Each structure stands twice: as C-alpha cells, then as structure tokens.
Amino acid sequence: MNAIIESGPEGGFALGKVDELLNLARQHSLWYFLFGTACCAIELMQTGGPRTDADRLGMVFRTSPRQADVIILAGTITYKMVSRIKLLYEQMAEPKYVLSMGSCANTGGLFQESYAVVNGGNLFLPVDVYVPGCPPRPEALIEGLMLIQEKISKEPFLKMAWQRNPANISEK
C-alpha cells in the first residue's frame, strides 16, 4: 500500500505509515552518482540536460558517492575498472542501488569477446535494474530510474536487513 497523496489548489498533504512517507521522500530525491565508464555516459549527461530534464523527477547528479543513492554503470566495464567501481560502490551510503545502463554493462555487449571486458556489471555488483540499448536513449534511462523509484516505494525501509543487522548489507 502506498501513501495517500491529496493535492489541492492551496497545497496538499500525504497520509501514510512512517515507512511509506519515508519512501515517498526517498523516491523523489533519487540522486545518481555522476560516473560513466564509456560512451553511455554521454546519454547519461543528456538525461540531466534540459531536454529530458531528470531534475523534474528529483533525480540530481552528485559528484561524490557519499551523497549518491544510485550508481549508474554507464558503459563498457573493463577488468581494470572493476576494483574502482567496487570501491565507489562501497563508499556510497546505504540505501544504495545499482542501475546497469546499456548492452555493455548488461552483458558485455559488442565487446563481449574482448579479453579486457567484463561480461556484465552483475558479476561484481548487485544490479537492481537493467536498461537495454546501445546506447539507451535518455528516456529509457529515466524509465530505469523510475523503476528504481518503484522498487523504493515497496521497500519496508525501517525493517530492512541493514537496519537491524549491519553485517547483512552486502547480501541484499
């Protein structure tokens, strides 16, 4: 069940359980980490640009992992990049989400046969949403981010595993 949101001409109100209200706040301030591994990052920049303005949905890019909620694997991931991406993911504060953007980050894509390319971000990070495309259009990326919003809205925020037992964080 989601929170009840009523809006009128002179403002509105939201009614719900604490969980739902917290989720409402979280899903509308979904800040993504400005980090791109390859050419999909160009589309990632476009997503934040004026034409497909992701800001209107509360998605603002952050240049520090400390402030980011989502890390977007934008582009081909090479083996040399894996340790860096893992460190960046570790440096993000909970709750954190991973979005795999484009064929390369999903499966290795065009460079699947290369000795230097990892065949998918899911091999080393817990990916929440996969966005197909080579590259995906900004609209597709926004849809992926909205799927994460949907996931957030269903989460029992106060009962999450990492709330009770911090050791469980990596097994989400």
Added chain:
Amino acid sequence: MAFQLAMTLGFMAIGTFAIGLILLLGKVIRPHNPTELKTSTYECGENPIGIAWFNFNNRFYLISLVFVVFDVEIALILPTLLVYKEAISLGQGLLVFTEIFLFLLILSLGLVYVWAKGDLDWIKQIAQVGTSSVHPQKGDLHS
C-alpha cells in the same frame, strides 16, 4: 513588554527543542554502517596512497604565481600572431603591435617586481636586522 520577552524566550526554547528533535529523529531513522572501505578517502575510485597531511614546500606557491605571468602571455600572444598578417592587410598592424606591446609591458612590470623582491631565488635572502641575526645565510643552508 514582559509578555513579548516571554514569547521570544518561548520561541527560542521551542526552536532549540525542534533542532534536537530533528537530529534525534535522523539518528533513529538513518542507516549507520561505517565500514573501513566506506570511510576511506574518496579519490574517484583510486586507492589513496600515503597520507594527505604531508609537508609541501611553500616556495612552489610563489613559483606558480610567477608562472601565471608567462601563462597569460602565451595564451594571448599566440592567437594574436595567427591573425597578425590579416591585421596588417587591414592596415591595423601598428594598432595590434602597440596593444600587445603595452600588454607585455604591464606583465613584465610584474616580473620586474618579483625579480627585484628576490622571489625568483629558490632560497630567498631576508633583510638582515642588526649584525647578530638568527636568520640563516645562503651559505649556511648549502653547507
């Protein structure tokens, strides 16, 4: 008057209480899981090497300031050179030359100032006060 004062005090008390309440609420709600990796220095994913609090020779500061003089010169003179022939054909050669010359004059004044102050020397000589000075001499530092 007393009522207004009491109102002010009341609002101050409520404000202080509200701040404490919000901080406490955040403390209760937010996840708290500092791990060794998470608290490590953010260097765009690279592993940090050494410590950030090391001594850096502050003489480099002056050198980098002086560098700006030459940097700006190059950045503005090179494009001028490219269009100089065109400017001559338009009959503006003297104007461009004079402008660049004045520009160089101003910048070289800065260089002369730095030179005269002795800031181009790696080991700066400090004006001696009296005869028994505790300041190190050039020879002292080299020996």
